[in-house]
Amino acid sequence: MKEISFGHLLKNIFLKRNNMEILSHLTIPSPVTQVKTQWSEAAGIELYLKRDDLIHPIISGNKWRKLSGIFDHYARGDYDSITTFGGAYSNHLVATAASCAILQVPCKGIIRGEEPKNWNPVLKMCALYGMELQFVSREAYKNSNRTEGVIQRVLHIAEGGAGQLGTIGCQDIMRETDTSSINKIFVACGTGTTISGLVTYAREVALSSEVCGVQVLKGDGYITNDIKQDYGIEGVTIYDEYHCGGYAKTSEELIRFIQDFTRETGVLLDPIYTSKVMLAIKKCCVNGSIKKGEKILAIHTGGLTGWFGKSAELDQ
């Protein structure tokens, strides 16, 4: 598949002009890999992965895509530092910490829940990259204002990098990829920010591929509602039945699926997002939502640090 790097070049020039040398640390555009598994071969589909997991070991996948839109904005504004939010295993927090270390931007992470006696590997890594951590009770966290905004020259980034700035960076996933022969594009949905970026770009340039989302949290139709409310996006196919028990939950079926997929392709899936997307694709092949001969592109949105909290589940 051909990589189109025009958008990337523009951003590259802009970021360099602003002393944002971060792009020399990242693999952008990310490659596209074809993978073959027993089930994809049996279904007669061509399966491709957009390898955003390869962008960076820690600033991977859609974390970077969202942050790129946010750092673009940071570079243009008059800010002193960044503050952001998340749970103790947040991919977004550690990706922000690593990006800020490269860019030498002071940053603070506000963590949901009391400080644990022993910090987990994600928290330790945030601190290793120089992020200041502040723990707040679940109650105080719930009641705090955690939206995108500015307070006294501090740029506040919403949980998970969600928000309008995040969607802008996510458009690059499509911009740098040749999807002309692809029938369907699948991506994981947590807040819906990433899919909103993909759909916005796809509609702007009238892509013929259909963008489909897989909800990784329980909740009938919540992504459909949220993307309509937050970004005015309607008419997108969102599968809300492949969450495997809910956010950050795994089923025995999912763990077996990840093991088989990893052995068959050599591509490691994270346990929270892309693994559920791939399992959904397999199920769609079986139930006829994906037809023989179709070319499917799944976005590997990275997040492999998710295994820090989930490795025990491989013992199942």
Ligand SMILES: Cc1ncc(COP(=O)(O)O)c(C=O)c1O
């Ligand atoms: C690795 C990974 N993939 C996918 C998603 C889902 O993205 P979004 O919240 O933009 O729907 C997230 C959460 O941000 C994530 O960490």
